[in-house]
Amino acid sequence: MLDIRFIRENHSLVKEALRSRNCAIDILDLIQMEDNRKELQQAIDELRNKRNIISEEIGMMRKLQLKSDHSIEMAKDKTAEVKEVSDSLKSLEEKLKSAEEAIASVTMIIPNIPHATVPVGKDETSNVEIRKWGEPRQFDFQPLNHWDIAKSLDIIDFDRAAKISGARFAIMKGYGARLERALMNFMLDHNGGRGYKEIFPPILVNRQSMTGTGQLPKFAEELFRIADPEFYLVPTAEVPVTNIHAGEILKEEELPIYYTAYTPCFRREAGSYGKDTRGLIRQHQFNKVELVKFVKPEHSYDELETLTADAEDILRQLGLPYRVMLLCTGDIGFSAAKTYDIEVWLPGQTRYREISSCSNFEDFQARRAKIRFKRGDKKGTEFVHTLTGSGLAIGRTVAAIIENFQQKDGSIVIPEVLRAYMGIELIK
RNA sequence: GGAGAGGUGGCCGAGCGGUCGAAGGCAGCCGCCUGCUAAGCGGUUGUGGGGGUAAUACUCCACCCAGGGUUCGAAUCCCUGCCUCUCCGCCA
Numbered sequence: 001m002l003d004i005r006f007i008r009e010n011h012s013l014v015k016e017a018l019r020s021r022n023c024a025i026d027i028l029d030l031i032q033m034e035d036n037r038k039e040l041q042q043a044i045d046e047l048r049n050k051r052n053i054i055s056e057e058i059g060m061m062r063k064l065q066l067k068s069d070h071s072i073e074m075a076k077d078k079t080a081e082v083k084e085v086s087d088s089l090k091s092l093e094e095k096l097k098s099a100e101e102a103i104a105s106v107t108m109i110i111p112n113i114p115h116a117t118v119p120v121g122k123d124e125t126s127n128v129e130i131r132k133w134g135e136p137r138q139f140d141f142q143p144l145n146h147w148d149i150a151k152s153l154d155i156i157d158f159d160r161a162a163k164i165s166g167a168r169f170a171i172m173k174g175y176g177a178r179l180e181r182a183l184m185n186f187m188l189d190h191n192g193g194r195g196y197k198e199i200f201p202p203i204l205v206n207r208q209s210m211t212g213t214g215q216l217p218k219f220a221e222e223l224f225r226i227a228d229p230e231f232y233l234v235p236t237a238e239v240p241v242t243n244i245h246a247g248e249i250l251k252e253e254e255l256p257i258y259y260t261a262y263t264p265c266f267r268r269e270a271g272s273y274g275k276d277t278r279g280l281i282r283q284h285q286f287n288k289v290e291l292v293k294f295v296k297p298e299h300s301y302d303e304l305e306t307l308t309a310d311a312e313d314i315l316r317q318l319g320l321p322y323r324v325m326l327l328c329t330g331d332i333g334f335s336a337a338k339t340y341d342i343e344v345w346l347p348g349q350t351r352y353r354e355i356s357s358c359s360n361f362e363d364f365q366a367r368r369a370k371i372r373f374k375r376g377d378k379k380g381t382e383f384v385h386t387l388t389g390s391g392l393a394i395g396r397t398v399a400a401i402i403e404n405f406q407q408k409d410g411s412i413v414i415p416e417v418l419r420a421y422m423g424i425e426l427i428k
Numbered sequence: 429g430g431a432g433a434g435g436u437g438g439c440c441g442a443g444c445g446g447u448c449g450a451a452g453g454c455a456g457c458c459g460c461c462u463g464c465u466a467a468g469c470g471g472u473u474g475u476g477g478g479g480g481u482a483a484u485a486c487u488c489c490a491c492c493c494a495g496g497g498u499u500c501g502a503a504u505c506c507c508u509g510c511c512u513c514u515c516c517g518c519c520a
Contacts, residue, residue, distance in 0.1 A: 055501040059446035176453045
């Protein structure tokens with residue numbers, strides 16, 4: 001959420017930013033609504049002041065001079081007077097409430113303003129490659145897709161998963177399941193070693209949490225919802241973990257806060273029919289280890305770089321070639337001001353695929369979730385900046401390991417760093 | 429699931445219809461005092477929004493879990509929801 005005062009004072013900048021993000025919300029209209037709201041608020045404050053004063057007088061009279069007929073008469077007059085004030089207050093308050101709701105319905109679906117360093121562009125073709133690590137391996141045979149290899153090794157079963165759940169689900173079996181678990185542990189250990197505190201959060205969250213991080217109200221069709229009682233399945237650990245500090249005023253010296261969390265993630269994938277229908281790339285349920293930071297505003301862009309580097313290091317440890325893309329204005333997520341996608345090389349598809357997304361949300365989520373901090377002796381509070389990055393998406397990592405480390409005989413070499421977790425060096 | 433109790437400031441804890449943003453204590457901060465420390469004395473300390481100012485000062489509104497209601501007036505009364513605790517039942 002953007003600050004309505006910021007929108008008012010920088011409306012041409014905001015307008016331009018929204019245009020670059022392909023968002024067609026009318027800012028001037030919103031500002032007018034806000035002016036109207038403010039007028040109502042001021043009128044209400046005045047009436048309340050009047051009411052408070054008179055009510056206080058009534059209280060005085062009652063208490064001090066109950067016996068005098070004169071003061072009883074006066075109190076009656078006052079009561080009649082203040083009743084009128086109260087009545088007009090009531091109707092104004094109703095107007096204010098609907099004005100506030102109308103404003104919220106707009107501000108809640110306005111995306112974040114992209115950072116100045118974000119390239120302007122319509123879609124993903126304008127994303128910019130920042131760096132590349134590792135050389136895609138040269139095969140002396142035709143590399144296969146991970147689902148074909150997994151099937152012949154009997155470590156992933158998509159057909160039976162479809163039977164028990166439906167499309168876009170997978171059963172991990174034997175060393176496939178073991179690889180999934182090994183990656184979870186490896187990633188959590190890796191991140192823990194880099195200063196991130198391990199969190200295991202709830203996976204069902206309430207509407208407020210989903211609103212705090214920006215999934216609601218705009219992206220309800222992407223979420224799995226439980227109707228009664230109302231809960232949402234998290235699409236990413238970012239939601240419960242960022243909301244850990246919702247509504248809090250942190251002490252300056254508590255910052256920065258680094259968390260890492262494993263959760264399963266649930267996504268409807270509405271509108272992606274026909275995309276990645278085979279394999280582990282796009283599932284309704286997948287595992288992910290997430291990185292979350294709460295930082296002071298002046299550090300958030302440095303923190304984005306180190307966050308991205310932390311996620312990259314996992315791929316380096318695993319020996320998986322990747323590249324880092326800076327997303328353009330048209331491709332960046334709703335809540336983000338700047339995002340780097342890390343894409344891993346998949347020999348079966350002969351292309352790079354997203355395996356991590358690292359974003360600085362600045363104060364966008366903090367304002368929604370009311371995550372603030374108090375700076376030393378300064379009065380007042382400021383919103384923290386929040387960042388998250390995948391470190392990493394586990395299903396896609398499994399796919400990358402299978403495809404990158406496949407052997408001609410159909411076996412898979414386990415990366416060094418995972419061997420202690422796996423207990424073997426080769427899946428065959 | 430059944431029966432009770434409760435949610436007040438950084439913390440503990442009073443208040444149960446009017447002068448309560450809220451006693452008292454603790455903690456914190458600023459003075460004073462004091463060989464040092466401890467104790468003592470005085471003052472001070474929440475959040476958001478509006479007006480005002482060069483900035484302060486000053487001032488108004490709101491906030492005692494959340495949302496409604498009663499009332500001239502609600503932390504206090506009523507309703508709903510959420511959460512916590514105790515007992516019984518059930519259960520991984």
